[in-house]
């Protein structure tokens with residue numbers, strides 16, 4: 266399944282970078298966005314995941330994120346998440362860049378994580394940015410900031426919003442430094458994350474894509490491993506451990 270080139274690269278690799286998307290959490294039961302039963306098939310992102318709707322109808326947006334939180338509380342990391350914890354322990358310099366807000370990489374045990382789109386388990390003031398941990402009981406109304414009195418919102422990046430500057434900058438630096446760059450379970454269409462594999466390739470990295478189907482990145486990838494991440498990644502870890 267794995268080419269000699271990939272195994273040779275991984276045998277001597279120092280810096281390995283992984284970009285993940287919703288597909289890596291599919292085996293845990295978290296719906297993807299654009300897949301068959303994807304969230305965006307049922308809900309309109311421009312109606313829910315943006316600041317304008319939140320300013321007009323915060324109850325609707327909060328209810329939707331509470332629903333997603335409850336869904337995520339019920340699931341556990343899968344073998345693909347745990348395989349990336351092995352990656353972090355194997356490669357001297359490792360970085361996991363995730364578009365996912367489901368906290369499953371963190372729950373599996375990865376530490377070297379860059380969250381590009383925030384984290385659904387966190388909240389912040391929609392005005393002053395003050396962070397708020399934990400859940401809110403919406404029966405008491407939409408929570409307000411104790412500092413500035415403005416509404417509190419989930420600490421996730423909505424459509425039309427900038428990514429955290431520090432996160433995207435660090436992600437681009439790590440992509441440039443990578444020797445092997447994995448793109449796993451992402452449709453590779455949402456920017457600026459979708460540009461990261463090309464930045465890595467432009468700096469000489471070997472690009473590996475793992476996905477159940479082809480994406481716009483596939484033709485530029487050096488290796489396309491078609492299949493479920495929770496099947497392919499544990500097998501790759503076994504091969505890597507034989508080499509190092």
Ligand code: APR
Nearest residue numbers: 286287288291297298299364450451452455476477493494
């Ligand atoms: N293993 C590997 N890949 C999978 C699996 C699986 N078990 N199941 C689905 N996939 C692939 C799909 O083929 C698809 O290419 O995962 C990808 C999921 O794509 P999207 O649903 O578009 O999710 P993602 O790429 O993470 O979306 C990017 O868009 O909606 C915004 O902010 C949201 O972070 C998200 C961003």
